[in-house]
Amino acid sequence: MGDDPGGSLPARVAQVARLRAEGAVVEIRGRYCLSACTLYIGLPRACVSPATVFGFHGPSSRFYGISLPPRQFEHWSRVMAAHYPPRLRRWFMASARHVTMGFARLSGRELIALGVAACPGAAGASLDPGRSDAGLPPSVTTGSPPPA
Numbered sequence: 001m002g003d004d005p006g007g008s009l010p011a012r013v014a015q016v017a018r019l020r021a022e023g024a025v026v027e028i029r030g031r032y033c034l035s036a037c038t039l040y041i042g043l044p045r046a047c048v049s050p051a052t053v054f055g056f057h058g059p060s061s062r063f064y065g066i067s068l069p070p071r072q073f074e075h076w077s078r079v080m081a082a083h084y085p086p087r088l089r090r091w092f093m094a095s096a097r098h099v100t101m102g103f104a105r106l107s108g109r110e111l112i113a114l115g116v117a118a119c120p121g122a123a124g125a126s127l128d129p130g131r132s133d134a135g136l137p138p139s140v141t142t143g144s145p146p147p148a
Contacts, residue, residue, distance in 0.1 A: 003030040005032075006035025006037050016040060026043050029049040029052060030052055031051075032052060032053045034054070038055070040083075042083040047120070049118075050107065054108065055103030056103060057096065058073065059072070080092065
């Protein structure tokens with residue numbers, strides 16, 4: 001899968017739960033994986049391409065730029081974070097969840113450095129998303145990677 005702009009958080013949570021129950025192998029490749037797409041990262045048999053750009057942001061209403069009430073924001077932030085490996089989870093809760101317009105961006109290379117599995121054959125990928133934003137949706141901003 002790849003070039004996934006995200007979508008409905010509850011629907012994606014349900015899909016990830018189904019994939020987890022099936023023990024599915026999920027390869028995240030392509031130019032980008034944004035928003036709810038990032039929930040796949042925490043699947044036990046998921047891998048990422050170093051060339052893929054991942055865009056994270058906090059939960060928001062279905063109307064772009066409109067915040068959720070604080071209790072809902074906290075609930076859905078924790079639901080999202082539960083799908084990430086520990087170091088990514090800490091970064092998301094401390095930083096990326098507060099981005100509600102645009103995205104905090106991490107490359108697949110950065111995620112692999114944080115312990116996320118690299119997809120087979122992905123080591124020689126030629127695209128370096130840290131140097132080119134070609135093909136990404138607008139409003140993608142650079143985020144700081146989680147601390148080592």
